Amino acid sequence: MANPHAGEVALSLNGQRHVLKLTLGALAELEAALGADTLVALIERFEEGRFATRDMLALLLAGLRGGGWQGSAADLARAEVGGGPVAAAQAAAQLLARAFSVPEARDGGL
Secondary structure, three states, X not given: OOOHHXXXXXXXXXXXXEEEOOOHHHHHHHHHHHOOOXXXXXXXXXXXXXXXXXXXXXXXXXXXXXXXXXXXXXXXXHOOEOXXXXXXXXHHHHHHHHHOOOHHHXXXXX
């Protein structure tokens, strides 16, 4: 089960549930994959809507690897995502939001 307080997000690939998390290593991989100079530039890219489907796939791949998945970018591109593109986009958005918000902000200050 994904723990939102730990920045985790769940996503189903090929009928199997996976936990995604943006660890420091996953973020470094994402920066390299997207050619971002800084972490701030990477976040702004998504916040401002300046991203493509390949960027979303790179974000999901980084999160999957941060969660321990051993698949490749090609494996992810071929995978059947439970809920389709909408679920993939929602998972990507949640992943970024949970990685860069303070836990108190995520749970209403509790």
